[in-house]
Amino acid sequence: VRTTEAAEKKNSVVDSIQSFFDGKFYMDGSMISGGSKTPLEIAMDGNDFHLFSEMDGSDIAIMKKDGKLYIMNPDKKTYAVIDAAMKKMMDLDEESLTFDFAKLKFDGDKPASVTKVTYNGKDGICYTYKDSENGIEFIAVGDDIVQIIQSEADGSVRSVIELDEFSKEIPSEMLSFKGYSKKNIISFIKDMM
Numbered sequence: 001v002r003t004t005e006a007a008e009k010k011n012s013v014v015d016s017i018q019s020f021f022d023g024k025f026y027m028d029g030s031m032i033s034g035g036s037k038t039p040l041e042i043a044m045d046g047n048d049f050h051l052f053s054e055m056d057g058s059d060i061a062i063m064k065k066d067g068k069l070y071i072m073n074p075d076k077k078t079y080a081v082i083d084a085a086m087k088k089m090m091d092l093d094e095e096s097l098t099f100d101f102a103k104l105k106f107d108g109d110k111p112a113s114v115t116k117v118t119y120n121g122k123d124g125i126c127y128t129y130k131d132s133e134n135g136i137e138f139i140a141v142g143d144d145i146v147q148i149i150q151s152e153a154d155g156s157v158r159s160v161i162e163l164d165e166f167s168k169e170i171p172s173e174m175l176s177f178k179g180y181s182k183k184n185i186i187s188f189i190k191d192m193m
Helices: 011-022 084-089 185-192
Strands: 002-006 024-033 036-045 048-055 058-065 068-073 078-081 113-119 122-130 134-141 144-152 157-167
Touching: 011 024, 011 122, 011 134, 011 144, 011 157, 068 185, 078 185, 113 134
Parallel strands: none
Antiparallel strands: 002 113, 024 036, 024 157, 036 048, 048 058, 058 068, 068 078, 113 122, 122 134, 134 144, 144 157
16 A cells, blocks of 8 residues: 655665665565466676576576676576577577666665655655656665566566565575586486486
């Protein structure tokens, strides 16, 4: 439930929002877009990212680190490099691995508005940022960001991210090969079947 009643900014939340705009964060939750809800777990650090997903019922991760793409099997703790031939075979284009929300850049300390909301029955605060093309709202309950809503300039919602966790600290197991062994792509695919 939204209100137009002004609320006071919390620095801890503004710091987390700034880490989002700086492109260095970890989040775990679900993305709702185009009527479907998809689990989303991602760590971002500049151009590097580590994204967990599901493919045909199996857990899978894609990581971009230092300009190279990798596919990872969290269950078997293996990974393989995704080379040009593999990209073609998977019909994977690097553009599909860019995230709309990662392109949004605002000054976290200068929201267009800070208003009171009720989120799942709890008192919260909505931090709204907008420019001529995009809008983004961060709903916080206490010190925790619980929802991110990305919208068009006209206010129509593009996507909603419901969060179980948002942190400006990236967990040590993310953006890392620690505990994983490298396989060639053929062996990796066999393991997935």
